[in-house]
Amino acid sequence: MTAITQDAISDVSNEHGLRSDENRERWMVLGLCGPALFLIIIVMVVPVGWLFWLSFIGAEGSFSWENYERLWQSKSYARIFKITFEVAFVTTGICMLIGYPLTYMMSQLPRRAANIAMITVLLPFWTSLLVRTYAWLVLLQRKGLINGWLIDAGIIDTPLRLVHNFTGNIIGMSQIMLPFLVLPLYASMKAIDRDYLKAAANLGASPVAAFWRVFFPLSLPGLFAGMLLVFVISLGFFVTPVVLGGGRIIMVAMRVEKSISLYSNWGAASALAVVLLILTLACLVVAAKLLKLDKVQSGSGGSDG
Amino acid sequence: MSWLNAPASETQITHGKRLWLYIVSGLVMMFLVLPSLIVIPMSFSESKYLEFPPEVWSMYWYGAYFDSKAWMNATRTSLTVAVLTFLLATPMGTLAAYGLHVSRFRFSMYIYIVMSLPLMVPVIMIAIGVFFLYAKLGMINSISGLVLAHSMLAMPLVVIVVASGLKSYDMNQEMVARSLGASRARAFLTITLPQIRFSVITGGLLAFLTSLDEVIVALFVSGGENATITRRMFNALRDQIDPTIASISTLLITVSVILLVVAQMFGKERD
Numbered sequence: 001m002t003a004i005t006q007d008a009i010s011d012v013s014n015e016h017g018l019r020s021d022e023n024r025e026r027w028m029v030l031g032l033c034g035p036a037l038f039l040i041i042i043v044m045v046v047p048v049g050w051l052f053w054l055s056f057i058g059a060e061g062s063f064s065w066e067n068y069e070r071l072w073q074s075k076s077y078a079r080i081f082k083i084t085f086e087v088a089f090v091t092t093g094i095c096m097l098i099g100y101p102l103t104y105m106m107s108q109l110p111r112r113a114a115n116i117a118m119i120t121v122l123l124p125f126w127t128s129l130l131v132r133t134y135a136w137l138v139l140l141q142r143k144g145l146i147n148g149w150l151i152d153a154g155i156i157d158t159p160l161r162l163v164h165n166f167t168g169n170i171i172g173m174s175q176i177m178l179p180f181l182v183l184p185l186y187a188s189m190k191a192i193d194r195d196y197l198k199a200a201a202n203l204g205a206s207p208v209a210a211f212w213r214v215f216f217p218l219s220l221p222g223l224f225a226g227m228l229l230v231f232v233i234s235l236g237f238f239v240t241p242v243v244l245g246g247g248r249i250i251m252v253a254m255r256v257e258k259s260i261s262l263y264s265n266w267g268a269a270s271a272l273a274v275v276l277l278i279l280t281l282a283c284l285v286v287a288a289k290l291l292k293l294d295k296v297q298s299g300s301g302g303s304d305g
Numbered sequence: 306m307s308w309l310n311a312p313a314s315e316t317q318i319t320h321g322k323r324l325w326l327y328i329v330s331g332l333v334m335m336f337l338v339l340p341s342l343i344v345i346p347m348s349f350s351e352s353k354y355l356e357f358p359p360e361v362w363s364m365y366w367y368g369a370y371f372d373s374k375a376w377m378n379a380t381r382t383s384l385t386v387a388v389l390t391f392l393l394a395t396p397m398g399t400l401a402a403y404g405l406h407v408s409r410f411r412f413s414m415y416i417y418i419v420m421s422l423p424l425m426v427p428v429i430m431i432a433i434g435v436f437f438l439y440a441k442l443g444m445i446n447s448i449s450g451l452v453l454a455h456s457m458l459a460m461p462l463v464v465i466v467v468a469s470g471l472k473s474y475d476m477n478q479e480m481v482a483r484s485l486g487a488s489r490a491r492a493f494l495t496i497t498l499p500q501i502r503f504s505v506i507t508g509g510l511l512a513f514l515t516s517l518d519e520v521i522v523a524l525f526v527s528g529g530e531n532a533t534i535t536r537r538m539f540n541a542l543r544d545q546i547d548p549t550i551a552s553i554s555t556l557l558i559t560v561s562v563i564l565l566v567v568a569q570m571f572g573k574e575r576d
Contacts, residue, residue, distance in 0.1 A: 029489075032404030033416055036397045036460050043457040044423055047434030098333045105330040108314050119565075120334040126561045127341050128518040130538050131554040135340040137546065138347065138355055145343070145357055175336060197315035207318030236427030239520050243542045253429035257524075260433050273430040284425055 048277075055270035067271035077255075077272075084251045087169060087241065088234035094174040095230050099181040100223065106182075107189035118186075125179040133240045136172040137163060140244075164246025172244045173234060180233060181226035184291070188222020221290045228287035232280050252276050341558055348551035355548055366552040376549070379534040383517055386451045386533065390516035394456040395509035398463025403493065405464075406471040421461040428521045431458070436525040446528045454522050459512035466511065470504025503571040510564045517560070 058064030071077045106117045124132060139145050140163035147159040162168050192215060200210040238253040245251075252272060259269035309321030320327075343357060348366055350359030370376050401420060405413050423431065435454045436445070444450035474497065482492035498505070523533040534553065541547050 026408045026410065029404050030408040030410060030413075030416075032400040033420075036401035036420060036464065037416065039397065039453065039457050040420060040423060040460060043435060043438065043453055044426070044431055045419070047438040048426060048430060050437060051430065051434050098329075098336070101326055102330045102333040105326055117330075117334065119569075120338050122565060123562070124337050124341060126514060126565045128535070128554075128557045128561065130518065130520055130535055130542070131344070131557050132341050134538070134542060134550055134554055135344045137542065138344060138551070139340055141546070143354065175340065178333075178337060194315050201315060201317050205316070207314075207316035207322070210316040236429060238429055239539065243539075253427065256429050256433060260436070260525075266437070269433060273427070273433065276427050277430055280427055281425065 051266075051270040052274060054266045055274050057267055059267070067267045068275075070268065071271055071275065080250050080252055080255050083249060084235060087166075087173065087237075087249065087251060088231050090170050091173045091177055091234045092227050092231045094170065095177050095181045096223065096227055098174070099178050099185065099226070103182050103185045103189060104219075107186060121179050121182050124175065125183075129176060129239055132176055133172055133243045136168070136175070136244060140168050140171065163244055165248050166245075168244045168246075169241050169249050172240050173237065176240060177230045177234060180229045181223075184226040184229065185219065185222045188225070188291075189219050192218045225287045225291045228283050228290070232283045232287075235279060235283075236276055341554075344551050345555045345558065348548070348555040350548070353548065355546070355551055366548045369549045370552050370556075373549070376534070376537065376553070378530065379532050379537045382448070382527070382531050383534040386448060386455060387513050387516040389448070389452040390455040390459060391509050391513040393452060394459040394463050394512040395505065397456070398460050398508055398512070399467050399505050401460070402464045402467035402471060403497075406468060407476070417464075420464050423458050424461045428458075432522045432525045435522055439526050445526055446531050448531055451523065451527050451531070451533070452516075454526065455516035455519055456512070458519065458522065459515040462511040462515060463508035466508035467501065467504045470501040474501055506571055507568045510568055514561065514564060517557075 055067050056063055056065070058066045102121075106114050106121075109117060137144075141147075142159045142161075144162070146162060147156075150156045151159065162171070196214050196218070197210050200214045201207070205213065236253050237251060238257065241249045241251045242254060253276070256269045256272050256276070259265045259272065309324070310319050312318065313320045313323060346359065347355045347357050349362050349364065350356050351361045351363040351365045352359070405417055431454075435450075439445045439447075439450050442450075476497075478500075479489075479492045479497050482496045483489060487495070518535060519533075520535045520539050523536045524539065527533045527536055538550055538553060541550060
């Protein structure tokens with residue numbers, strides 16, 4: 001009797017010891033995140049929190065809503081938000097229109113050909129943003145290549161204004177953003193079970209009907225996630241609109257920069273940045289929900305097949 | 306043209322019927338790739354205005370770049386910062402990804418979110434935040450400040466890439482090594498790390514490129530002797546089109562292509 005109870009006791013304490021050992025080790029391993037976490041918190045989270053605080057400090061140095069009130073009331077801020085949303089919407093729309101067919105085709109190519117096609121998406125993705133913006137400036141300017149070709153071909157007589165305006169900014173931004181739409185959309189299209197299409201064709205659906213009624217709805221979560229990503233990045237864009245917009249396009253990020261470098265107005269700049277941050281995070285939360293939805297769908301599709 | 310009438314997909318549509326799709330896709334691919342590539346031949350022109358194709362091929366604008374003390378200074382700064390960022394962010398990000406992967410706490414998700422914050426918060430906000438912090442600490446225009454900021458920006462990329470590498474790695478191998486008497490550190494270094502090295506290298510390359518190409522933070526916190534090449538390029542672009550930038554762009558594209566090829570080669574080996 002006593003022997004058995006002793007065994008039971010040592011079993012329990014053994015188990016207990018093992019569990020606490022395991023827990024201690026898990027905590028130690030988690031400690032490996034320490035340096036990275038520390039860097040991000042000190043260099044990013046703390047300063048951004050500080051900006052939050054500054055956005056609520058008025059001109060007299062006490063708590064006030066005046067920075068936000070000014071955002072709400074001033075006409076110049078309203079114009080900046082309007083143009084920022086216009087740019088983001090149009091860029092997203094163009095990326096969707098030209099990105100969907102490309103991704104659709106890539107998703108149906110055999111593996112090797114798809115890898116080669118993917119390089120055309122990855123190459124611009126890996127190329128410096130500044131270089132790509134510069135390339136568009138060279139192509140689109142008054143005496144640039146495109147105007148030169150159009151005049152040589154006799155299509156136009158006088159050079160078109162293609163850059164330093166809305167058009168030029170949109171052309172450049174669409175090309176720069178396209179990979180952000182293609183990459184998530186490609187992953188989601190690849191996850192669609194092709195047997196659904198076979199089944200649709202088998203049941204007499206025409207290719208067009210099979211695409212619109214089976215494939216397209218299944219690709220929507222990936223498409224929306226990609227579009228939101230493009231939209232969010234466009235909202236905060238800075239380099240391209242400065243160079244290709246030529247001062248005619250003032251987006252939120254540019255105004256933030258100007259408030260700091262020209263007026264050193266931290267309150268105004270912080271409030272503007274906080275609004276941008278909130279818009280961005282809201283979009284990202286929606287995108288994350290959609291992608292999760294996508295995983296659930298494709299997961300069930302996989303188990304069926 | 307029998308190929309045109311062959312079925313192209315499960316829906317039994319023929320290649321001929323969706324020729325338009327191939328044409329549109331081809332055009333979009335050209336839209337993606339050609340603008341940057343066209344800068345390359347233009348950089349070999351001699352004229353003050355960029356021309357395509359160049360009438361006279363020459364290395365004139367490369368000479369202008371390599372002879373300019375200011376551009377060389379900026380290049381040295383950028384390369385130093387990018388290499389240091391690579392050296393700092395790669396081990397930190399790898400350790401963090403490993404720690405999150407192995408410890409599996411319920412709240413690990415939140416740590417992961419904090420670590421990906423630099424990807425989510427608009428860069429302009431990060432830039433003015435860093436500017437504010439460095440102004441207080443007297444770290445404006447310092448190499449170390451730039452390296453820390455760039456490492457922070459690159460951290461999520463390293464963590465994400467390494468974490469995805471760890472997902473396809475069988476952690477039991479490390480357990481075997483440890484049950485045979487290896488310490489955790491030794492098991493990681495000799496068993497795990499060699500097998501996830503492709504993800505680690507890809508993450509590191511991304512960190513290097515992030516730093517080399519970064520504009521906005523550098524605009525605020527790099528200057529004087531320690532201005533980066535992107536900062537100088539950006540300011541030059543604001544004023545006028547200096548053909549020297551075409552030659553620098555060509556060099557930067559070359560760097561990107563080389564790194565992409567290296568990453569793709571390592572990726573293939575993994576398959």
